[in-house]
Amino acid sequence: MAPRPGPLPGGGDDAERRRPGARGMTLEIAGGDAQERLGVALARILRPPAVVWLRGDLGAGKTTLVRGLVRALGYEGTVKSPSYTLLEPYRLAEVDVLHLDLYRLGDPEELEYLGLRDLLTPRALVLVEWPERGGDLLPPADLDLGLEHLPGGRRIACAGPRAGAVLRKLREILAGDSRFRL
Ligand SMILES: Nc1ncnc2c1ncn2[C@@H]1O[C@H](COP(=O)(O)OP(=O)(O)OP(=O)(O)O)[C@@H](O)[C@H]1O
Ligand SMILES: [Mg+2]
Numbered sequence: 001m002a003p004r005p006g007p008l009p010g011g012g013d014d015a016e017r018r019r020p021g022a023r024g025m026t027l028e029i030a031g032g033d034a035q036e037r038l039g040v041a042l043a044r045i046l047r048p049p050a051v052v053w054l055r056g057d058l059g060a061g062k063t064t065l066v067r068g069l070v071r072a073l074g075y076e077g078t079v080k081s082p083s084y085t086l087l088e089p090y091r092l093a094e095v096d097v098l099h100l101d102l103y104r105l106g107d108p109e110e111l112e113y114l115g116l117r118d119l120l121t122p123r124a125l126v127l128v129e130w131p132e133r134g135g136d137l138l139p140p141a142d143l144d145l146g147l148e149h150l151p152g153g154r155r156i157a158c159a160g161p162r163a164g165a166v167l168r169k170l171r172e173i174l175a176g177d178s179r180f181r182l
Contacts, residue, residue, distance in 0.1 A: 025163055027182035028154040034179035035061045038156075039068025041173045045166055049124050051139045053131040053160075057182065061154045062129045065145075066099050068173045068178030069127070073097065081129065087114050096121065101129040108135030 029035050042065070046052070054062040067079040073092045081101045082088040091177040098119055105111070111134060120126065120139060131138055144160035158167055167182065174180045 011181035022151050025158045025167065026155055027152060027158070027180060028153055028155050028168070029061070030179045032061070032064050033074050034177070035064040035154065036068030036071075037174075037177070038170075039065040040072040041068075041170055042166070043069045043072035044173060045169045046125060046143070049120065049122050049126075050142045050162070051126045052128065053141040053144045054127060054129050054147065055131060055145065056154075057149070060149065062147060063101075065147075066127050068128075070099070072112070073152070085118070086110070089119065094123075095125045096123045098124055098126045099129075100134075102129070102133040102138075103130045105133045108133070111135075111137040149176075 014052060027038075029038055032137045042052075045128075046069075052064065056062055059097050063079070063081040066081075070079050070090050070092075073090075073095060074157050075090050075092060079099075080088075082099060083104060086100060086102060090099065096119070098116075099113075100116075102111075116137075126139065128134065128138065128141075131141070141160045142162045143158065143166055144163070146157040146159070148157075171182055174182060
């Protein structure tokens with residue numbers, strides 16, 4: 001078992017905790033299995049249409065989170081990051097998950113060629129790794145997750161219009177699981 005992440009900052013008033021980017025809007029996750037579990041929990045919470053940005057360095061755990069989410073929604077195959085194809089669509093029973101990895105996007109204009117605009121239907125759950133490379137053509141985030149490394153784990157800063165509601169539900173769903181601090 002990986003060492004637990006360091007302690008969460010204490011208290012702070014409620015308004016401070018809700019401010020996007022505030023330390024109270026973070027969660028900490030110990031281990032890759034827990035990172036997938038977080039994706040499973042998000043699959044229960046997020047309703048399409050929704051756009052989730054996954055920001056963070058190489059190896060920050062973005063694909064791991066998507067893997068948990070996509071499999072929880074019923075996909076039984078292998079979930080790999082679309083590093084070269086840039087886009088991997090999963091047409092599932094209730095939603096269409098669009099997994100983008102824009103690390104190798106040469107120019108934001110290439111998003112046009114991917115046909116993203118036509119894929120943004122009311123059934124779409126869009127998960128974007130490296131969104132900062134997408135420029136203005138990328139739809140804005142309903143949930144903006146910033147992932148960073150901790151010794152033995154990861155910290156995720158949550159922002160965007162749905163961040164507060166999503167975190168509230170995550171706290172309910174993941175309560176009692178010692179791999180999480182939230
Ligand atoms: N919370 C976590 N604690 C410890 N290890 C983790 C955690 N989340 C993911 N990992 C591990 O980090 C490694 C890299 O994860 P992943 O491929 O998901 O990163 P990524 O952010 O998608 O990277 P890239 O930008 O290269 O696509 C994997 O081995 C995964 O198991
Ligand atoms: Mg990845």
